[in-house]
Amino acid sequence: MDESRHRMKLFIGIGMIAASLGWFAIGSVAAEAQANVSPSPQVEQALADVSSEVEGTREQAVRLLIEQGDASLLPRMEALRADADRSLRMAIKPVIDIWRNRANLASPDADTRRTAATDLGTNGRPAAIPWLQAAAANESHRWVRYAMEESALLLKLASNNPAGQQQAAAKLGDMRSQNAVPALQALVQAGIDESATAEQKALAQTATAAIERIESWNVWSSAIETLFRGISLSSILLIMSLGLAIVFGLMGVINMAHGELMMIGAYATFVVQECFKLYVPESWFDSYYLAALPAAFLASALFGLILEATVIRFLYGRPLETMLATWGVSLILIQGARMYFGDLTAITAPSWLNGGTQVLVGVFLPFNRLFIIALSILSVIGIYVLLFRSSIGLRVRAVTQNRSMSACLGIPTRKVDAYTFAFGSGLAGIAGWALTLVGNVEPGLGQNYIVDSFMVVVTGGVGKLAGTIIASLGIGGLNKLMEPSLGAVYGKVLILVLVILFLQRRPSGLFAVKGRHAEG
Amino acid sequence: MAPNEPLPSRRDFLVQSSRTAAGIGIAAVLGNLGTWALSLGADNEPIKVGVLHSLSGTMAISEVSLKDVVSMAVQEINAKGGVLGRQLKLVVVDPASNWDLFAEKAKQLLVQEKVAVVFGCWTSVSRKSVLPIFEEHNGLLFYPVQYEGEECSKNVFYTGAAVNQQAVPAVEYLMSKEGGSFKKFYLLGTDYVYPKTTNKILRAMLLAKKVPAANIMEEYTPFHHQDYQTIVGKIKKFAAGGGACVISTINGDSNVPFYKEFANQGLRAEDAPIMAFSVAEDELRGMDKTALVGHLAAWNYYQSVDTPQNKQFVANFKAYCKKNNLPDGEKRVTDDPIEAAYFGVHVWKQAVEKAGTTEVNAVRKAVYGQKFLAPGGEIMMDEANHHTNKPVLIGEILKDGQFKVVWRSKGLVKPEPWSEYTNPDKGCDWVNHQGTYKKA
Numbered sequence: 001m002d003e004s005r006h007r008m009k010l011f012i013g014i015g016m017i018a019a020s021l022g023w024f025a026i027g028s029v030a031a032e033a034q035a036n037v038s039p040s041p042q043v044e045q046a047l048a049d050v051s052s053e054v055e056g057t058r059e060q061a062v063r064l065l066i067e068q069g070d071a072s073l074l075p076r077m078e079a080l081r082a083d084a085d086r087s088l089r090m091a092i093k094p095v096i097d098i099w100r101n102r103a104n105l106a107s108p109d110a111d112t113r114r115t116a117a118t119d120l121g122t123n124g125r126p127a128a129i130p131w132l133q134a135a136a137a138n139e140s141h142r143w144v145r146y147a148m149e150e151s152a153l154l155l156k157l158a159s160n161n162p163a164g165q166q167q168a169a170a171k172l173g174d175m176r177s178q179n180a181v182p183a184l185q186a187l188v189q190a191g192i193d194e195s196a197t198a199e200q201k202a203l204a205q206t207a208t209a210a211i212e213r214i215e216s217w218n219v220w221s222s223a224i225e226t227l228f229r230g231i232s233l234s235s236i237l238l239i240m241s242l243g244l245a246i247v248f249g250l251m252g253v254i255n256m257a258h259g260e261l262m263m264i265g266a267y268a269t270f271v272v273q274e275c276f277k278l279y280v281p282e283s284w285f286d287s288y289y290l291a292a293l294p295a296a297f298l299a300s301a302l303f304g305l306i307l308e309a310t311v312i313r314f315l316y317g318r319p320l321e322t323m324l325a326t327w328g329v330s331l332i333l334i335q336g337a338r339m340y341f342g343d344l345t346a347i348t349a350p351s352w353l354n355g356g357t358q359v360l361v362g363v364f365l366p367f368n369r370l371f372i373i374a375l376s377i378l379s380v381i382g383i384y385v386l387l388f389r390s391s392i393g394l395r396v397r398a399v400t401q402n403r404s405m406s407a408c409l410g411i412p413t414r415k416v417d418a419y420t421f422a423f424g425s426g427l428a429g430i431a432g433w434a435l436t437l438v439g440n441v442e443p444g445l446g447q448n449y450i451v452d453s454f455m456v457v458v459t460g461g462v463g464k465l466a467g468t469i470i471a472s473l474g475i476g477g478l479n480k481l482m483e484p485s486l487g488a489v490y491g492k493v494l495i496l497v498l499v500i501l502f503l504q505r506r507p508s509g510l511f512a513v514k515g516r517h518a519e520g
Numbered sequence: 521m522a523p524n525e526p527l528p529s530r531r532d533f534l535v536q537s538s539r540t541a542a543g544i545g546i547a548a549v550l551g552n553l554g555t556w557a558l559s560l561g562a563d564n565e566p567i568k569v570g571v572l573h574s575l576s577g578t579m580a581i582s583e584v585s586l587k588d589v590v591s592m593a594v595q596e597i598n599a600k601g602g603v604l605g606r607q608l609k610l611v612v613v614d615p616a617s618n619w620d621l622f623a624e625k626a627k628q629l630l631v632q633e634k635v636a637v638v639f640g641c642w643t644s645v646s647r648k649s650v651l652p653i654f655e656e657h658n659g660l661l662f663y664p665v666q667y668e669g670e671e672c673s674k675n676v677f678y679t680g681a682a683v684n685q686q687a688v689p690a691v692e693y694l695m696s697k698e699g700g701s702f703k704k705f706y707l708l709g710t711d712y713v714y715p716k717t718t719n720k721i722l723r724a725m726l727l728a729k730k731v732p733a734a735n736i737m738e739e740y741t742p743f744h745h746q747d748y749q750t751i752v753g754k755i756k757k758f759a760a761g762g763g764a765c766v767i768s769t770i771n772g773d774s775n776v777p778f779y780k781e782f783a784n785q786g787l788r789a790e791d792a793p794i795m796a797f798s799v800a801e802d803e804l805r806g807m808d809k810t811a812l813v814g815h816l817a818a819w820n821y822y823q824s825v826d827t828p829q830n831k832q833f834v835a836n837f838k839a840y841c842k843k844n845n846l847p848d849g850e851k852r853v854t855d856d857p858i859e860a861a862y863f864g865v866h867v868w869k870q871a872v873e874k875a876g877t878t879e880v881n882a883v884r885k886a887v888y889g890q891k892f893l894a895p896g897g898e899i900m901m902d903e904a905n906h907h908t909n910k911p912v913l914i915g916e917i918l919k920d921g922q923f924k925v926v927w928r929s930k931g932l933v934k935p936e937p938w939s940e941y942t943n944p945d946k947g948c949d950w951v952n953h954q955g956t957y958k959k960a
Contacts, residue, residue, distance in 0.1 A: 115788070115790070118791070119790065122762040178757065178760040178761075179760045179761045179762070180761065181760060181761055182760075182761035182762075182763070183761065218757075222753075222757075225753055226750075229749040229750060229753070232749060233747055233749070236747075335576070338576075338580070342806065342847050342848060345806045346776055346806060346807045346808035347808060348808045348810060349780070349808070349810075354783070354784065354810070355783070355784060355786065356784050356785060356786060358786070364756075364785050364786050366781070366784035366785055367784070368780075368784055369749075369784075438746060438747075438777055438780065438781075439746045439773070439776055439777040439780075440773055440776035440777070440806075440807065440808075442581075442773055444578065444744070444773070447744075448744045448746060448773075449746075480749070480750060483750040484750055484753075484754065487739055487740065488739070488740070488741040488742060488745055488750075488751065489711050489740055489741065489742050492742060
């Protein structure tokens with residue numbers, strides 16, 4: 001009892017002296033010695049000093065806390081912040097941030113670990129270097145380890161130790177770290193200065209070499225990302241155009257309400273989500289998205305069936321009248337959706353489609369995009385199998401090519417028409433389902449995409465699925481190729497101009513017209 | 521006259537004409553009496569008040585709420601006995617997000633309906649297209665949305681923010697130590713007048729504050745743009761190494777894909793916050809908020825402002841929407857333009873009472889310097905430049921679609937229709953100068 005009291009007194013004494021000398025006096029040795037004793041007296045003192053009115057004392061306390069405190073003190077810090085004024089809250093924030101990040105370096109979640117590492121790297125506190133190095137040594141996830149090493153090196157690069165800076169600059173160049181470029185450029189600038197020391201000049205040389213390596217990698221990573229974006233946009237265009245290609249190409253119906261069929265698919269997804277929110281336990285919520293797929297397909301297909309039976313079947317072979325009639329239907333649908341659902345509703349993407357994965361330094365692929373690419377490939381395979389490898393497909397193709405002959409052979413052409421149209425509409429529903437991952441659900445959703453879909457179908461050549469696929473790849477890829485230099489507005493304008501020029505040369509698109517149009 | 525008919529005698533003629541004269545006289549007296557009686561009645565006739573907001577089309581998403589709040593304010597005023605002892609009567613027209621129709625409907629309100637005042641418009645295009653009508657017919661428009669400035673009309677009172685009451689302080693905040701000392705700015709907007717003018721001012725301001733031109737990026741997307749892959753990729757490269765933020769003037773439905781892509785490519789509010797000027801509670805209502813949490817917005821009012829007036833206002837608005845069976849009923853939220861539209865009605869009412877008439881020229885003078893305890897705190901109409909002195913608040917988006925205020929200006933910020941950065945020599949003053957004038 002006596003002894004412990006004595007020790008406490010001693011500690012408090014040391015603490016007072018230490019605090020009054022400030023953290024410079026304590027040095028890193030003391031810091032390591034105190035690392036596991038919590039809360040040590042000087043930490044206690046610093047915790048008190050943090051609320052001091054004197055700014056110098058406060059800053060010192062913050063520094064000491066960052067060096068020596070750990071996450072176990074977070075609750076006390078939070079309590080302190082709860083009833084602090086604004087300036088104190090601002091003073092405490094870096095301490096809380098750094099402790100939390102330090103604790104998060106050991107989090108079971110890889111994203112949290114990576115975030116913590118990145119944050120520690122940008123806040124410029126050299127105290128974090130050993131934490132990051134220790135964490136990196138035990139890290140199994142490749143990109144988390146990368147972030148930890150990068151952050152430690154960035155902190156070293158920002159320190160005042162030339163040897164460490166030299167080494168860090170070289171290593172960051174090896175790592176192709178994009179984040180290091182601004183700091184490296186600053187070093188190069190410092191080396192150019194006339195008053196630069198030999199050390200600084202050497203450092204500038206290393207930095208220049210590192211920047212070159214990073215930049216040359218940058219060209220590659222940008223190219224890969226552009227390619228991915230092109231494919232991703234192409235897959236969205238493809239998914240939107242498939243249904244249109246079937247009704248437009250195979251059946252000769254210009255369906256201006258196709259975009260609104262997508263909208264119906266999107267709203268079906270929204271309705272399924274709302275139902276899951278209301279009637280299904282929360283742990284199952286993520287699966288709503290899969291349940292919404294058949295719902296979106298069926299809702300749009302059903303609507304397509306109704307549309308075919310009530311409007312389109314009276315207008316076969318009269319493309320202009322179909323166009324006007326379906327356009328009218330589309331306007332009614334838009335206003336109807338606006339009245340019923342209001343103007344802006346959004347889908348909460350299921351958690352397994354949030355975020356993305358890093359594949360290379362600087363190349364990050366979002367899951368939702370990967371998902372849409374996979375979906376578009378599956379849709380194409382599905383349509384191919386249905387049209388070319390099944391008896392239904394055979395009938396559809398037969399009716400498309402020669403209606404009267406097919407009728408003579410006993411194919412129910414009326415039914416085939418209706419089902420083909422419903423199938424194309426269902427595909428639009430799937431497109432709407434997929435698009436909820438990218439954008440929002442609103443009455444004008446279809447209008448935003450319909451022009452692009454028509455562009456793809458017309459460019460591809462009406463009636464050929466292969467044309468649709470190639471046209472969407474071409475338009476999507478070209479768009480993403482031009483967008484970085486031209487900007488979104490002019491990129492889009494130029495695409496339209498190119499499509500028009502292309503159609504001037506090949507009015508029937510990439511692939512020649514077959515099907516009902518060709519019959520005359 | 522037939523040739524054989526006798527000419528009327530002189531006497532007959534006199535009698536005849538005096539009779540006619542008497543008839544005319546009596547008719548005239550009666551007529552005068554009638555007008556007089558009518559004018560007596562007019563004192564108790566309702567005052568017509570116009571509402572010029574799109575109730576259909578693309579802008580309906582934002583403007584319908586403003587129509588709702590204006591009619592709520594009118595109901596409140598009527599319940600307390602109206603203005604000058606007369607009830608207010610709303611005349612609602614729907615310009616359907618169509619700029620030409622805006623001009624036509626404005627004319628209808630002013631010429632046919634002869635409304636005393638109009639509350640309306642959202643987009644700058646719609647405002648610009650009705651301006652000549654209001655000036656020609658000396659009408660009065662209360663405009664409730666933040667805008668790009670560079671305008672100084674005698675017939676408009678701007679109750680939303682000028683650029684120096686929203687965008688400029690927001691960027692100053694981001695540059696300050698407590699805002700994060702950001703050094704690189706990515707100005708991203710939709711391709712139309714408000715973002716372009718605002719960004720022109722912000723760029724001039726950043727350059728004036730010694731931000732190197734290489735650290736400022738500017739980019740625009742078309743309306744309804746959905747594919748933000750390339751832009752977010754660019755932002756990512758731009759933000760490498762830290763110290764970068766995004767200033768977003770993206771409008772409407774493009775916001776959702778932008779924020780989603782931002783999050784999905786691994787960028788977080790901590791790496792590069794997005795400061796938005798067009799994202800408010802009402803827009804967040806229908807959005808999936810997961811990707812937006814932690815990002816910032818700058819406004820003069822939030823639903824979360826903690827004052828008794830505001831609590832009452834929010835509750836009243838929800839109750840009003842529920843009672844009138846408006847879509848979403850009690851789930852409705854208030855936001856900055858809604859508040860600005862609301863206090864605009866009350867400011868006009870106070871001015872009419874001060875002037876003792878609804879006559880436009882008298883009311884205009886009475887508006888100058890008018891104070892009103894708005895839901896977000898007391899505001900003051902400027903003494904000369906037709907804009908509003910308001911506080912500036914910066915808020916962080918929370919999971920529930922509300923904002924946590926992280927910064928608040930000291931007191932009210934004086935509006936500057938002409939920015940000190942792009943037009944330092946120009947001012948707006950309708951008391952001492954005739955509108956826009958050159959500063960000496």
